[in-house]
Amino acid sequence: MAELDVQNTAFMQAVSFVNQTNRNIFLTGKAGTGKTTFLKYIRQHSYKKMAVAAPTGVAAMNAGGTTLHSLFWLPFGMYIEDYALAWNDDDSHIYNRRRLFGKVKLTKQRRALLQEIDLLVIDEVSMLRADTLDAIDAILKSVRRDARPFGGLQVLFIGDMYQLPPVVKEREREVMNHHYPTPFFFDAKVLREYPPLLLELKKIYRQSEQTFIDILNDIRNNCCSTEQLELLNTYYNPDFVPAKDEPYITLTTHNHRADAINRRELEALPGKTTALKAKVSNDFPESLYPVEVELELKVGAQVMFIRNDSGDERRYYNGKIGYVKHIDESGDALIVDFTDGGEAVEVKREAWENIRYRYDKVEDKIEEEVLGTFAQFPLRLAWAITIHKSQGLTFDKAIIDAGGSFAAGQVYVALSRLRTLDGLVLYSRIPAHSIRTDQQVALFSSNMLAEEDVPALLEASQRNYIGHMLLQAFKWDTVVETLATLSTDLTTRNIADQAEAMHVVQALFRTCENLRDVANKFRNQLDGLLNKQTHPDYVRIHERTTKAVAWFLPQIDAELVTVLEVHLTMWAIKKRTKKYVEALKESLVAIKRKREQLRQCATIAEALVKGDALQAIVTKADGLAAIALDPSEIPGTSAAPKAKKGETKRISFELFQSGKSIGEISTERGLTSGTVIGHLLEFIGNGVEATQLVDAAKLETILDTLRKNPGKPSSAIKSILGPDVEYHEIRVAQASIKK
Incomplete structure (x- = not known):
């Protein structure tokens, strides 16, 4: 998929x-x-x-x-x-x-x-x-x-x-x-x-043979018939030895068995073994290593990619099997070829990141902080792998060697890795007793929501979500807690004019508490209107929300924002106040975000009473959960705001609409032409025509090739079309077909 x-x-x-x-x-x-x-x-x-x-x-x-x-x-x-x-x-x-x-x-x-x-x-x-x-x-x-x-x-x-x-x-x-x-x-x-x-x-998406799909379904449901089991066991061939040009992988139950097979096959190859060491930086614990820290390979070794290609060409995918054709003497690159006619690819180390999540208050977003990286070739020896590690992978040909010791779920995991039954070889028969499903799992899974009930429940859940977000917008607990923490921490800070600062902060805290009390009373009213027995009273909700917002906004501006901005500006020039000023900024961010949430509430309530499309209203309600503030709104903060999701594509699109060429946009934005075209793919059929990106005659040739070769990867299409066609041109054609 x-x-x-x-x-x-x-x-x-x-x-x-x-x-x-x-x-x-x-x-x-x-x-x-x-x-x-x-x-x-x-x-x-x-x-x-x-x-x-x-x-x-x-x-x-x-x-x-x-x-x-x-x-x-x-x-x-x-x-x-x-x-x-x-x-x-x-x-x-x-x-x-x-x-x-x-x-x-x-x-x-x-x-x-x-x-x-x-x-x-x-x-x-x-x-x-x-x-x-x-x-x-x-x-x-x-x-x-x-x-x-x-x-x-x-x-x-x-x-x-x-x-x-x-x-x-x-x-x-x-x-x-x-x-x-x-x-x-x-x-x-x-x-x-x-x-x-x-x-x-x-x-x-993985299998298309109905017979195979039926067998997998019946194994899941604990009702695999004798005939189905007999059909599976016709693939039992304990003496099978794959030909050198057939990329079979053995799925086994234990690590030591998989390691022994890989080691034996590697040693049987001629030539010297090359040890390719991973480059580990900073904090990346061994328990997270995605592949061997020292990958031992030889030319001719059967290998499997363990992640998808991160490049535009998508030359390989997680689970694709090939063989090592060349290892660079520097140890920084190698070439993997394939027996299915696919184009050989140069492979370099890719980095996995050990991340930690952190909350950015100004941007109001969860960010990923990289603690350390593990850079290694995205490969592992692929004559054998454990069933456990094969979960999530797809194979064209596999030998299943479980020795009759299938654990619960292993038969299904192992068999379902394959696209077709034709790619299956069994080194041990599958006994009837190994096909078993935990009854508690089956009972739990029987509670699946019926297809015909989904639309009505979705609409009801969306309306409940809108109401939930309106109620959350009037919840002041986070703002009050922020001011309470500021007040408590201030008693331990050695800053200039501490007593005066304490007086201001405590006054702000009391104001927030009072606003919270008023907001909670309104939330009780709003909750009652949202949960009326028949249906929500959107007219009354709009009326009450509009009045509430009109009352809160002047209070916030006069008693919180203005007071806090003046105080922040005055204390920013005093001695020993750097950390205190940063804490003041955090409080100001929380208050300004609450102000923006309340403003949006009035818009949402108006959309509800007007009967706007539910999807559009839900999108507005979703925006209440992530309101990014321009740092320039916070005194003493000069950092430029980060681009929102999708912003960089929109910028390229707007420049293109203004009449600039791909080359001009590339130069202006410091991007490659391929990247700019990648941005514009999002807008094909909605402001951009495919013929604006690729010559019409060439586009028709690519489209004709794609239609004659459905499902083939870009690398195979490029091999057919030759060197005159670039990968990004193929992507444009694919996007136009999709649209």
Whole structure:
């Protein structure tokens, strides 16, 4: 699923539930239905302040996020909220609520991050343990001072419960069994009381053979027939030896087995082994290493790419198998060729980033701070790999060597990596008893929302979300807490004219408290209007909201903004006030953001009473959650504001519309022509014509080639068209077909 499939209704509805509601969601789907594509799309197309995490380091690297333990500073062990600790070595790995909060050190910056996140995405959720999720729930409720599940934070769970389960150590299992029905995330206490909305992606992109799809479905549903099992076992061939030009990969159950196969095959090749060392900088722990720190290769070695090509050409994808054709003497580049006729590619080291999320108050966004990098060739030896590490990958040909010791979910994971049955070889028969599905997983999955019920629930959830955002806009708790912290910290600061400063800050704090009291009374009225038994009274909501905003704005300007700006300007020139002035700026940012939220509330209420399109109103409501202020609005702040998402493409588009050529835009913006054309692809059919970017005759030739070769990658199309056609020209043609 390389391009967004707008015809995939379930996919687009799930996007709307994530972006336009505040519901907790479990998005699932069979192998190859586009869950990874969905995550990438949400990362690129959501206004919400987001953090992406996963249960393991490898899953976190693949998702482009961080581990749950890093995000929430969780100790390693088991969390049982009310466990009676014996305080000896026997239970040192168990954390009750008291011990958990004794271990979790939440600094001011960490608290701000967890308070401001709007959306938490947890990928590969099949491996998430119930007790870990309950620990996260406890931390979020405490930090956000909100008794709702996860402290009111929206959580998107992504994964397939029929794949690999959570890991529970033997000494933990007995204790856990007394407190949880199963270790699966859906049996967390928070979700048993407040289950998430279950949505499923159903369109399969990896397989197209109906017989194979039916077998995979029946394995998932624990109803694989004798005939289907017999068909699978016709691929049993323990003596099979792939030809040198056939890129088979062996899927096995244990690391040592995969390592032994790779080592044996590598040693059998002629020539010397070259050790290519990773370049690790700053903070990048070994537990996160995505590939071997020292990659041993030879010319002729069968290798697999472990990430998608980050370049425009998309020459390879995660799981594509080839062989090493050449290794540069410098050790900084190598060439990988393919047996399927694809064009050989030069491969260089790519960098993985160990990130930490932080909250930027002025921009009101969650930023990724790079702590360290791991630069290595995005390859691993590919004669063999464990079934566990193959999760999420796609293969054309695979040998499954499980030795009859399939764990729960492994049969499905292993088989579903393949595109077709023709690419399957079994080194061991699949016994009937190994095809089993956990009954609790099947029971949980049966709660999937019916397709016909989705549209009505989506509209109701969108309207609830609009109401929720209106109520949040009148919530003053964050502003009051900011002023309270400023007042408390001031008592410990050694600054000039401290007593006078304290007088001003305490007056500001009292004003904010008074405004909060008024706002809370209005919120109660608004809540009643939003939750009328029949339907929300939008006329009354508009009337009351308009009056409330008209009352609050002058109060904010006269009693808060003006007072604080004058005070900030005066104290900025005094001695020993640098940190104090920065704290004043943070308070001013919080107040000005609240002012902008209230202004937008009046616009939203007007749109509701006018009956504007629901999608447009939801977009406005979404904007309440992320209001970026121009730093020039804050006295003493001169940094230029960062470009908003999509801003750089819009700038190129506007320059193009003004009559400037691609070359002129490239020179003016310091970009390559290919990058500028990449920006303009977004506007083909909406202000830009494909023939403005590519000569009409050449475009028709490329379009004809694309139509005759559906589904082929850009590299294959370029090979057919020859050196006179550039990759960006192919992309223009592809975009025009899509439009």
